[in-house]
Amino acid sequence: MLGSLTRSLGLTVFFFVLLGLVYPLVETGIGQAAFGHQANGSLTAHGSPLVGQQWKGPRWFQGRPDSDDPMATGGTNLGPRSKVLLQDTRKQDALLTREGIAPTPDLVTTSGSGVDPDISPADAYAQVTTVARARGLSVTAVRSLVKSQVQEPQFGFLGSSYIDVLQLNERLAALR
């Protein structure tokens, strides 16, 4: 029993040093040296393409109706037969319809992270006419911008096709 206790104490300290300090700090060193941009959050002048932002008004492509607060991540946790979810969905549906956007499933539901940075290609195409009209751009130009931003599934089969909303809007701002 006493032997177990001293060995447990000793191993706890050993594991703390090796796995709790050496391992993460060495990984941090390697990560910073080899992939410094990603390891620090892939930050650009306008934020991180990995964190969704609020885009209000018809001049921008909007993301999913998340709260987009990276300090408080998580989904709504509303069940599939929740009255609250039904109300929220109807509200979002009406909002999009008023802006001239045909609602899609992604655009009326919130994500699991609460900061989903992406929308599906269909979600973006649904917004093309509205955005083009608000900016006085041709629909064809905006549509081809959207097309150029589609990221296909990795290696052709991992995950879904998606568009990063921040990157799309950065390109949109530069479009004349």
Next chain:
Amino acid sequence: MTFFWTILAMVAVLGVAWRYLGSYMAAVFEGRTNWLSFIEKPVYKVLRIDPDSEQTWQRYATGVIVFSGVALAFGYAIFRLQGVLPFNPQHLPGVAPATAWNTIVSFVTNTNWQSYSGETTLSYLSQMGDLAVQNFVSAAVGIAVAVALIRGFARRDSKTIGNFWTDLVRANLYVLLPIAFVAAIIFVSQGALQTLAGPAHISDALNGASQIIPRGPVASQEVIKQLGTNGGGFFNANGADPFENPTGLTNIMSILLILIIPVALTYTFGKMVGSVRQGAAILAVMAVLFGGWLGIASVSEHQANPAVAAAGVSQIHGPAGDVGNMEGKEVRFGDTSSALYAVTSTQTSTGSVDGAEDSYTPMGGFALLTGMQLGEVSPGGVGSGLYGMLLFAIITVFIGGLMVGRTPEYLGKKIQAREVKLASMGVLVMPITVLVLTAISVSVHAGRIGPLNAGPHGFSEILYDFTSVTNNNGSAFAGIGASSNYYNIINTVGLLMGRFAIIVPVLALAGSLAVKKPVAATAGSFRTDVPMFGFLLIGVVLIVGALTFFPALSLGPIVEQLSNGRFF
């Protein structure tokens, strides 16, 4: 179609891992590989551990419990003292007592239930030195116990079942650390964070939005969280957070990291007991159960969300298939890949999520809940999945023996009253604990105010809570107010029961099997490496699960599914 290729790739990688990681682990625990002895030897020397000495099951179990107890105390102290310790760029104060207690118990028991929100509660030292360290060592304890049980079957006439200290050290050094080390670098390359810098402040001139982006040493923790089937996230959103799980590649890697050790351990088992076929039989049973549940979940999640359909939003029928239930899911993963992740996480003891399971369709949620309720044996947590399945195997040969009227045997060992009692204890602790704690919680006010959702889904949240903690899973129907003092404290009862009240009978079983002399197989022996045994074993797992949980399930997801368009 992409989902088909995802599954195919997964099976291929797991096949390779089964064969090679499996035989490597056998070499590790039989002491045949020593490439890290330059780290290992000095530790043994300082702590006066004789790596060649052997322990009885009682000594081995004492080691498990004392080590876990010390880990609890040490970890609790770090949480409480993080305010005055280094690596705390956000200047967070010490964690509140109930949350600190709940979190350390849940990490020591390999559960990793999240009653904390990482981004606003835990310093980097707490993340690295508490969460990540326990992610390693609690997984290593699970592997050690499974290996001890394997030795029980493999040895003859032996009073001892191995040495806990060397098993613990070797599982960490030789198995977990090297895999995690490589995987973390790939995660960083994909966009996972790995920095000691504090939060970044962003203001976007385009839209006037400003954000505080929390950061930290995420990737190193993310990979061991999956590999050790732990599941506690660096951030609140867990694997849905793009900084933990940025791409389709990290998503499939998460799934593979979760599955490789539990799957490969069946090969290790076969190899160590002298018949790889025996391990393959166990793996086949696990695969059938996994496949069945994956089918239920992925088909269910590929349906429209009932609320979205009721609001009249038309479905999109694209070339890549229809868009399913996307409430609580990430666009970059999509519906079926998210379902695959969730099934993987609940059929093991992981409990990490890449979306909100609370928002799954009624039958999707049913698949996740029942995946745990079968005892997490398909393939189960690292170590715990294998020893859980071997308990069911013992009950299966016992029932088979009753049918033909002769003393059952498994792997040449006679299964007698003592073994059957210990196996039954190990199997029944979980359902009894889950159902009693659920019954208490729906009877008291503090329990009833927990759920976020109304109607049957609220009951499901409570049932899911205790199912998850007692199975040491850690996923949640996260609407439940798990951070209240009531749930923080009562959940630790489930956590400790589900871990140690199963580990002790398993080690006792290992001890009682190790002393037995093997009996020669005869024409009358019931073979355990043939499909007939597989079918019986699946039947036993399903019948035990259904008998214990069907009444409770019918009050939750089943009535929700049958509610005929009603909203609550």
